[in-house]
Amino acid sequence: MxxxxxxxxxxxxxxxxxxxxxxxxxxxxxxxxxxxxxxxxxxxxxxxxxxxxxxxxxxxxxxxxxxxxxxxxxxxxxxxxxxxxxxxxxxxxFKAPVGMQLLGRVINALGVPIDGMGDLVYDALWPIEAEIPGIIERSPVNESLETGILVIDALFPIGKGQRELLIGNRSSGKTSIAIDTILHQKNKNVLCVYVSIGQRVANVARMVRLLEENGALDYTVVVSAEAGEAVLNQYLAPYVGCTIGEYFRSQQRDVLIVYDDLSNHAVAFREMSLLLRHAPGREAFPGDVFYLHSRLLERAGKIISGGSLTALPIVQIQGDDITAYIPTNLISITDGQIVLDTKLFNQGMRPAVNAELSVSRVGGAAQTRAIKKMTKALRLELAQYHELLDFAQFGTELDDSSRRRLERGALAVELLRQPQYVTYSFVDQALMLFLLKEDFLDAIGVAKAKTFVVQFVSFVKSVHNDVYARIFSSQDVSDADIALLRVIAQEFSTLFVAPDLEK
Ligand SMILES: Nc1ncnc2c1ncn2[C@@H]1O[C@H](COP(=O)(O)OP(=O)(O)OP(=O)(O)O)[C@@H](O)[C@H]1O
Ligand SMILES: [Mg+2]
Structure with a gap:
């Protein structure tokens, strides 16, 4: 009527x-x-x-x-x-429930538990739109947030308080990186919030089970607005998750928040705007869609009085086009992006991080010295490798130095391959990179390189635990330890029995 x-x-x-x-x-x-x-x-x-x-x-x-x-x-x-x-x-x-008791719970965007574990116990209700911390309150990003994923920690390190975008086509491994990063925070005193927006119910259920089985749900809150839910819920979910994260930060805690994914969030917002008959702009999104994400992601950061909120927003692209409207907005808002490449993914290079398009604008300052020392030449080596690889495909005759570069590049790529649910501490990573840097892998060859590094890490851990512990506590590898590691690697090379790859 x-x-x-x-x-x-x-x-x-x-x-x-x-x-x-x-x-x-x-x-x-x-x-x-x-x-x-x-x-x-x-x-x-x-x-x-x-x-x-x-x-x-x-x-x-x-x-x-x-x-x-x-x-x-x-x-x-x-x-x-x-x-x-x-x-x-x-x-x-609108207000969201906040409190330490939310850890281990799965709630919807309205703050109602959906995990069948009874009523939600919370400390307070906080408005989901909050004032953004000012410049004076913020502290520089100077502490590393380990993802446990070698290619990211070595080449695109993330600092506590940083916002790093995960961007890629459908099924390119975006969620996997975020989940592995959450799993890696076990015993690291980092609380996690996973916000699922517009995903299928089955996916979310599988993810929650995975977190639970790995003991990661104890330090994680899941906020979920599934694909079938009202657009308003999908619109609210990230703000609710962010508010919960901010509460943890206000308790001087380090927090990691994953928004999976903001493409769905933008689409929900577009639907709301179209229902309200707002004039559609580029790609039919309303003019204020930039503000939708900027005001959300500006809330991340490290605070001088203690505590940090690190954001890993995820955005899906189509046909490798990172220049679409929402992705470019997000690239400009965040402090860097990890670009996942379907071509690499299909070649078996997983995680499929495209090293040329990815960048971390602030995390370098936060990288542990141990890794920084070992990773110096890696980026250059990879870039040269990809360049040479294109060249080599034409069947061109290569000189010796180019051939050697190709071989080293292949070793580096092999080293950066990493299965799902397996993460490495920064000491493990430093040791692996050490082997590459000090040419210990050249004689081993690409096929056995991965086994070699993994076994070397366990060898150092068990037989030379003093070195391992020293790197861990100082977060650095001293010159004396580098000399020691050379001897250990030599010793290990003679012990190493390569697995029979024929079997
Ligand atoms: N490092 C890895 N090693 C092996 N398999 C992987 C790795 N990372 C992801 N996968 C597999 O790739 C598939 C896609 O991963 P994932 O769901 O993380 O991608 P996504 O980009 O989040 O996809 P969607 O666009 O559907 O959200 C999954 O089946 C996952 O098991
Ligand atoms: Mg996903």
Missing amino acids: DIKNTDLVSLFEQALRDVPEQKLEEIGIVVQVGDGICKMYGLTHAMYGELIEFEGGNRGIIMQLDEDSVSLFLLQSTIAVAEREVGRRTGSV
Whole structure:
């Protein structure tokens, strides 16, 4: 039913007869409802994003302010809102439950547990839109957040408080990197928040099980808005997750938050905007889609008073096009990106990190000295390798130095290959890179290189634990230890029995 404007005043008066006069501006009346959206008259002082409570028990969030009306999205699809129903301002944006007891729980975007483990116990309700920490409150990113993935920690190190984008085509290993990074935080005193947006229920369930089986759920909160849920929930989920992360940070904790993925988030927001008849812009996204993600990701960071929030947003691209609208927005907002390449993935190079397009703009300052020392030439070597590889494909005759570079490049690529669910500590990584840097792998050859490095790491760990412990505690490899490691590697090379690859 459409209500004529002339009727509105009398309807409004009728509905508000018993309300004290000073509160009149806080109340509005529903004039149109449908598709989970409702238009209200009144509420002249309401803010964008404000939460409105209805008489009938439903709630809604204002997503559009017009001259004499506001439009809002309803939070509950199961509670009907009728025309002429009265809604009240709450003076606040939507709030999320926060608290240490959330660890180990799976909740939806409305803060309701969906893991069947009973009621949620929480400390407080925090507004999901928060003021962004100012420059004075922020501390430089100077501590490393280990992902346990060699190619990332060695070449594109991430610091605590950094925002690093994971970008790639469908099924290129984006989620796997994020999950492995969460698994690697075990016993590292880092709390994790995993926000799943617009994924299939089965995927999320599998992921939660995986975290649980690996003992990672104890330090993780999962916020999930699945593909079948209302667009509003998908829109809210990352802000809810971020608020929970900010709470942990306010307790002086280091926090890692994964947004999987923000393409779905942008699509949900686009749907909301189109329903509100906002003018579509590039790729039919509304003009304010940049603000959607910038205000979310600006909330990450390291705080001077202690605590940090590191963000790993994920974005999906199509046909390797990193220049699409949402990806370029996110690239410009974040402090670097890890680009995953389907071509490399299909060649078996996993994780399929494209070393030429990936970058970490701030993490270098946070990289452990042990790894920094060992990784110096690696980037250059890889770049030269890819260049030479293209060249070699033409069947060109190569000189000796080029051939040697190709061989070393192949060894480096082999070293950076890493199976899922296997992560390496920075000491393991430093030892592996040491073998490459000091030419110990040249005689071993590509096929056996991986076994060699893995066994060498266990050898140092068990037989020369003093060296291992020294690197661990100092986060550095002293010159004396480098000399010692040379001797150990020599000794190990003679002991190494290559696996029979024929079998
Ligand atoms: N390092 C790895 N080694 C072997 N297999 C891997 C590795 N990383 C990912 N995979 C496999 O690749 C597939 C895709 O990985 P994943 O789901 O992480 O990709 P995605 O980019 O998140 O996909 P989607 O676009 O569907 O979200 C999975 O089957 C996963 O097991
Ligand atoms: Mg994924």
